Amino acid sequence: MAMIQSLPVEDPRAHALLEEYFHSREIGFAHQNTVYTANFPAASVFTPPAGVFVVLVDGEGRDVGCGGIRRIADDGEDIRYEVKHLYLRPETRGRGWGRLLLDDLERRARDWDATQLVLDTHHSLEAAAGLYRSAGFALTERFNDNPNATRWYAKSLR
Template sequence: MVRFIEMAPDAPVAHGLLTEYFAARAEVFPGGGYRPTYPDPSVFVAPDGVFLVIEDEGAAAGARRPVGCGGIRRIPDGPAGVRYEVKHLYLDPSTRGRGWGRLLLDELERRARTWGAAQLVLDTHHTLEAAGGLYASAGFEPIAPYNDNPNATRWYGKALG
């Protein structure tokens, strides 16, 4: 069982999860050139965005444990209208395979729809094969690059209709 908590990305728990994520990416990034950028908390304030921490409610002795994070932020509108970008979707490796990444992505999509989004977009790196599989299974399709993120090699979009 999981629950989502809205939190600023610079809050200690969220910052710790982002630090884990960035360290894991840097460790395996081709050529050692990964450049982490901690997000600006001001872009994750509703209705222009939200940052969520996912907690494992099934931890021993009723203790809750933060196990992942992710957010959406509004970016300039695209041809279809209002766009939100998925950022920093991360789950602790010990939790993978439970479907929690999909739950988190679905919750972010739900919130984007609530705020009138016509499209969700994201960028990723081709070495993140599991992430690419998650995005494809959630209905994301390859799109032309919409930014110049030096850590990205693939860009995806999903029409929300």
């Protein structure tokens, strides 16, 4: 049984998973002759209610995944949060834990009255795209200048 814990993004456990995530993306991009730009997030963007960072712990107490949401827009009517750094260690994929993380982050966004959840990804991450589509996300227009992204998704929470 896996469980989700919120942790400060600068916590050593969270930081270790982010390092793995960024390293895996660097390798994946290198195989495509593309450069990946790693940017460790500032703690403030994942501090409630601006956002939250979570770590997925497996039944044996090992940290096996992570992800976060951060508020990127609030104009009074629309409150938008962005999913960031959703990652599972390769040996744990296919167990439904990516969906568990994504559903937890969506629940947290709804708790903060979010009206929309957005994310970006790279076209080479087909399994991730499948997860996002199955969770109700649809392709949308580019909403940021992330140099690592080639696809943008949105989900209405209304």
